[in-house]
Amino acid sequence: MPRKGMRTLNWFSPKHPTLDSTSPSTSQFYSPSRPSFSEAVIDRTIEMAEPMITKWDPHTTTFAKVTSLFYENRKEAKDFIKVVNNLHKAMHFHATENSRSDKLVRAQSLIQIAMKRLQKEFYQILSINRAHLDPESISTVSSRTSISTLSSTSEFDVEDNDDERVAIAGESISEVEDFSNVVMADLRLIAECMISTGYTLECLKIYKVMRKSIIDEAIYRLGVEKLMSSSQVHKMRWEVMDMKIKDWLNAVDVAMKTLFNGERILSDYVFASNDAIRESCFTEISKDGAMTLFSFPEIVVKNSKKSPEKVFRLLDMYTSIVEHWADIEATFSFDSESVIRSQALTSLVKLGESIRTALSEFEISLLKESSKTIIAGGGIHPLVIDAMNYIILLADYSNVLSDILGESLPPAKGSLPESYFGIADSDESPAPAISLRFAWLILILFCKLDTKAKHYKEVSLAYLFLANNLQYIVVKVRSSNLKYLLGENWISKQEGKIRKFALNYERLGWSHVVESLQHDPNASMTPQQVKEVFKRFNSAFEQVHRKQSVCVVPNSKLRDDLKVSIARKILPVYREFYNKHRDTILKERHSSHVIRFSPEDVGHHLSDLFFGPVESGSSSSVESSPSRTTPSGLR
Known part of the structure; x- marks a missing residue:
């Protein structure tokens, strides 16, 4: 695009109303001794615009250099925007008759001065009002629906009265919210004026630099940073990685509810007049921060050492992405943001794979456990305590585990004793796959208890050992989500087994x-x-x-x-x-x-x-x- 001093007449947007092209030709009004109608229009427009534009030329007076137009006099700021738009329309109209007119050069010079003023105002509003334009404030006081309603009510046209606009917008919102909306409206006025006069690049450059710094700084303050090399991550102590994961979990919640949501609302509003501009603007502002955020789980999964206790942090991350998935798709809905959605989905898939592996390893370790330790007095075996604690915590994630394990076949129902089930015993109402998974894990534990009971020389003590450990399992099931996964029938049947073990203990002992x-x-x-x-x-x-x-x-x-x-x-x-x-x-x-x-x-x-x-x-x-x-x- 040509530089400011070389801008061509193609800059003038045809969307602005001008004199109807179907009206009688302006040539009928033109004569060598008499100015044309278009000349009269541009002369009059320059005459009205020049005093106000030169007054606010930052290079002419100290007052204009240090004072903000929008803070000094918002009524005058509205008039300033109005004369700039009128001057642009007049230039477009006059160019259809005489594209080499000196008046166009003068008008273009005034436009350039006005744009420098508006660039300065745009920067000042973004810079000074960070507190009112931070994503948290915007996402709290606004929503895309309310912004849309507000926009359709007044369109914030330059001819609207500011006080009336604020009154309409702020009838049901607080004074702080009112001020934030006024600031957003000022940004939109300036942006639309600069874009319509061909200064899109200058406007977007300021906006992107200012707003991207807010996103990047927020992501950093939330404790999310680009992780080091794969080898460094692999060597990282789990305690350190665990803290980073906790920071990430908090960051995702804040980022999706507040940070990216608020930034999307702001960019959608400020650049509402041009879909392509608001898409490219929001994408460029948010892409780096979002990619840093959503690539974190994949890096953790790829490079962290695998161990059973880590599965819960992986489940936390998986749950977080799933819970925010609707927000991810809505916030990063543009085609240019597909890479962000793809990264979030990749992390979700990698987490699921790692979780399935961890659960498989837990099952294998349970099957292979072969200690011959005899618990004095027939008490609770440490294997039961540890395994049940682990299974209970897994049950807290039963919803996401249903998704993660949904494609992998559970143990065949025929491999489980018929009397073992209480959730669903008929083909018409089959037990959910995730319930079968937990039933299978506990059944493995039961089998291990049977094997360990055989190590007792006193048969009565073996039965007491079984009663104690099965009672422990039932109590843990009743006090956790396992109660809903396994069902009351399952619990009743196990309590029946406990009574039989107790009776056998009494009989033999x-x-x-x-x-x-x-x-x-x-x-x-x-x-x-x-x-x-x-x-x-x-x-x-x-x-x-x-x-x-x-x-x-x-x-x-x-x-x-x-x-x-x-x-x-x-x-x-x-x-x-x-x-x-x-x-x-x-x-x-x-x-x-x-x-x-x-x-x-x-x-x-x-x-x-x-x-x-x-x-x-x-x-x-x-x-x-x-x-x-x-x-x-x-x-």
Whole structure:
């Protein structure tokens, strides 16, 4: 495009109204001794425009150099824009008759002076009003709908009264919002005037430099920066990378809700008159910052070391992009911004692939776990604690995991025991794939528990171990999102299994005590026979109690249920026998050696059971909340 001093008549936009070209030819008004109509028009227009334009020439007076036209007198600023537009129209009209007129040269000189003034005003408004034009303020006080409505109400034409315009715009908005809208309107007035007179490049250069710096600075302040080389990222400690990911998660939320949204609103409004200009303008301003933002997850996935605990940060990033996807598509909707949308989608795909790999590795590590550690007292195995914490945290991401795992086939339902399901047991209502995934992981854990239970020499303790660990799993399921994924039927069936394990423990662990009291209650007994029953009970109870006193049941409900159940099997029978035959023994010498336990003593001994050899410590380890760490039992 020619420089300002060499601009041609092609600059004059045909969209501005001029005298109708179908009107009688201006040549009929022209004669050598009489100026043409177009000359009269441009003479009159120059006469009206020159005083105001030269007054605000920044190179003529100190006043014009240091004073802002739009801040000094907004009414005069409106008139300034008006005379510039009129002068441009007059030049266009006169050029159709005489393209080499000296008047055009004079008019063009005035246009150049006016454009220098408007460039200065445009820069000052953008610079001074950063607080009112920051994306947060714009996205808070405006929306594309309200901006559109505001525009259609008045079009901010130069002939509108400023005060009326502000009144219309600000009836339902605050004073701060009102001021921001006035500033935006001033920018639009200047931009449309400069673009219509052929000074598009000068206008956009100022706007792009000023606004791009705001985007780039905001992205940097949000803690997002272009990561170093792949090798440096690979060597970065996870704690450092974790902090960078947290910054990124916050940055995406702020950037999409505020930063890019506000900037898009502003550019759409200021350059509303030209779709191509507002597209190129917003794209150039936002592209670098957006690419830096959305390329971050891909770089993390490509270059970070893989480990199970990192899957939650990957899920956080995946969730963030998914939640903001509608905003990404709406904000970066231009064709020239397809590279931004493509980068966001690429990061989403790479995150999904990495998450699938991490979950597969977790499943494999669970399947391969083969420790033979025996938990004293049949307590909760560390594998169960770590694995359930991990699975519970995964369940919090069940929605996005459904998307991520949707294409990969879950374990066939036939590979899971029929009794295992409670979510959906019919073909008409199949269990969701994501529910099958979690069911499969917990089933693997069940199988590992069965294997570990076999390492106990005491079969009763093995059943208590299974009851304890299954109870722990059920409690964790009930208190997490797994409850909704696995369903009440699933939980009820597992609680039924817990009861069976508990009954087997009671039967095998306490049968000797129960059997020691077996006799015909209606048969008469000699003192010797009574002594034998008491001695049998004493021996059996002491032996079993000593063996079972090392057992631990961390869950208070299961602990109480077991104690009540055992007591019901022993105490009523023993109390009846004790009350019936106590007097017989008390007549004998050394009766205290025969009757060693009163019913109350038996009850107290039973009430002290299942706290383990050390009452503190056992429960604290199993009541801990989930943490985002690698399951220690799987390392």
